[in-house]
Amino acid sequence: MNAHQKIIKDNARTILKIITKYYGCKYSAALYVILKEHPDFPSFLSFQYILHRMGKDSFAIHTSYEELTNIPSPFIAHVITNVDLFLFITKVTAESIQTIDEKGKIESISRKDFEDMWDGNILIMDNRPGKISIPLKMKFSTIIKQIKYPMLILCVAILFAYLLILKHEGGILFYLYLTGVLGGLTASILLFVDQIDKYNVHIKKLCSATGNKNNIDCSSILDFKDAYFLGLVSWSDIGFVYFLSLLIVLLFLPFGTAQALINFLSVCSIGYVCYSLFYQKFIARKWCTLCLSVQVVFVFLFMLSICTLKMNYIYELLHLNSIIEITTIFVTVTSIYIVIKPIIATQKEHTTLKRKYNELIYDENISQYLFQQELCLTDVDKVNKISIGNPDAEICLTLIFSPICVSCIKELQKLMPILQRKANTKLDLIFLLDQKKHPESIVIASHILSGYQKNPQLFAMILKKYVDNYPISKNKILHNIKFLDEIPKYEPFINAQEKWCITHKFYTTPILFINGRKFPSYYNIKDIDFLYSYISVH
Structure with a gap:
């Protein structure tokens, strides 16, 4: 091999x-x-x-x-x-x-x-056995991501089968038309994917030249102005709306009406097929396999129309009800497509930009630069803090937080697992409370501080339990009336931290520092898990 x-x-x-x-x-x-x-x-x-x-x-x-x-x-x-x-x-x-x-x-x-x-x-x-624990929430989220598209396809297939059953059409002619329309819709979907994702590997395989067929190149046809009707709307978009509308007409309107419409449109569209083939052969001198697949469908439906065309069927299209129903279907499909396509395109573009953005901000030189532009604290050691982790750690995370701030809780939910994995990291906590607006915050902060002072070794577990079970854990503490008498002895510690924060003009939470340097807003809190390999903050 x-x-x-x-x-x-x-x-x-x-x-x-x-x-x-x-x-x-x-x-x-x-x-x-x-x-x-x-x-x-x-x-x-x-x-x-x-x-x-x-x-x-x-x-x-x-x-x-x-x-x-x-x-x-x-x-x-x-x-x-x-x-x-x-x-x-x-x-x-x-x-x-x-x-x-x-x-x-x-x-x-x-x-x-x-x-x-x-x-x-x-x-x-090393040769030691491995062990890893993955949160159930992440497993569930991964399963959902894996099955969402197969589930969507399955639901569409079931709905399609159900509509066919309701249609009660057993003639072979109906299924010939249905096959043609489905073939056209499939080709149009592939063209749509090519528009949204120019680097899709599956589309590239369909459009790439093999062997001595070096005249196959979809991009030479699809990426230039001639692929657009009047320079405004791409033929790919028109084809998608066209075949999807015909499929709906075929499934929901009487077969006679649908057949007459398809016959009429197929005869009218044969000119487009001739123009497209002429353009690919003599002007572009390249062939687009996706375009050719659409044209094969048009030719198939045209031949089917010639064999079954009857003038009395055409008259059915002139009935007011037929005109209203067909127009409604085409307008509705067009409107939905106009709305959905930019959303899908934007999502794809966002994904691409996010990947490029991550490549940029994780560059060692850029990450160093971003951190150097942030505020650096020189007196953070002068304030008493709640400290979790290795006291001699090289990396010190300092979080200014409120125990009833939802954003703070979410950051702690991400930080605590990272802290458990990083032996060279510790986390210092500084309280910043809004006691006027949230008087209950002093109760929660005092309870957390009491847990730290009573058992510093187990405090990480206590804090993790609090943030994982929030807000139930908060309500449980507030219902502990006996603890209210102990609050005054913790207030000096908390007030000193608040005074330090106000001195440095910190008024909101959460605020995160790494080795005294403010964490840049360009990063997400979970990025800390990766940044250790890239930065050395001074």
Whole structure:
């Protein structure tokens, strides 16, 4: 087998499955979502991140093939093709290397083939068993994301089947028309996808030239002004509205009316087919496979129309009821399409921009610059704080918060799991309360402070329980009347923190600092999980 064929499709997911199986962890789709969230996915950094979440140490090195025989296996090797790909290597000899796939099957790659692909970088892992706990909420969210499109397709299919049953049409002619319209709608959907996502791999495969067919290029046809009617509306949009409207007409109106309409429109549209073929053949001198598929449907419906065309059917279209019903269907479909298409296009554009934005803000130089532009506290050590985590930690997170502030609670819900995973991190808490507007806040803050002073070692667990169960946990504290007598002894501590905040003109919560430097607004709170690999805040 060719060495390149050994590199498994969907490489990063496959490597993750191999890692989890090899080290005794249970793979789930949510685990892959965690891996993909890393800003450097797919890379050694992203695999190091997930390995750390599994409780495993790892480090990357640059080495030579001769040294690989002395390096403990297994390890992950980075290979160079047109994208980043990885191999999970279990054994190295002077002549070959052994890789393992997700099913446990071992395959060999010759030294020459491996060296042709390998860039000299490997990721070494310890041999300890792995363990990772994924929140149920994240598992559920991942399942929903996985099934939402299949579920939508299933629901549409069920609805379509139900409408066919209600139609009570058993003639073969009806199903010939239905096949033609569905074929046209399918081709129009593919053209719609091409408009929204120019880099869709499936569309690229349909539109790419193979072998000696170098005159196939959809972009040469679809991306220029001639693909637009009067330079305003693309033929792709017209085709989508056209075939979807015909499908609704075919399913909801009497077959005689639908047949007459399709026959009439098919005869009228044959001129467009001739123009499109002429344009592709003699002007653009390129063929668009998606366009040709639509034209095949038009020709099919035209031939069907010629065979079944009857003038008395055409007269049915002139009835007022038929005109109103058909016009209503076309106008409704057009209106919905005009509204929905920009939403889908904007969502796709937003996803692309978000990916590029993340690539930008996670650049080491840019992240350093963003932090340097933020406020730096020089006297944060002068105020007493609630401290969680390793007191000698290199990274100190300081959160100015209110225990009844919903935004603060949400940030703590994200920070607490990160804190548990980071041995070199501690979290300092500073209260900033609005006692005039929310007098109950002093009760909650005092209760939290009492838990810290009574048992600092278990306070992280106490705080996590409070934020995870909020607002039930808040209401439970407020109903504890006995605790009200203890509040005065905690007020000096809380008031001193408030005074410090006001001195620095901090009036809102939450406010987060990392090693005394304010956390830039360009980042999300969960980004802290990744930023340790990129920044060193001074």
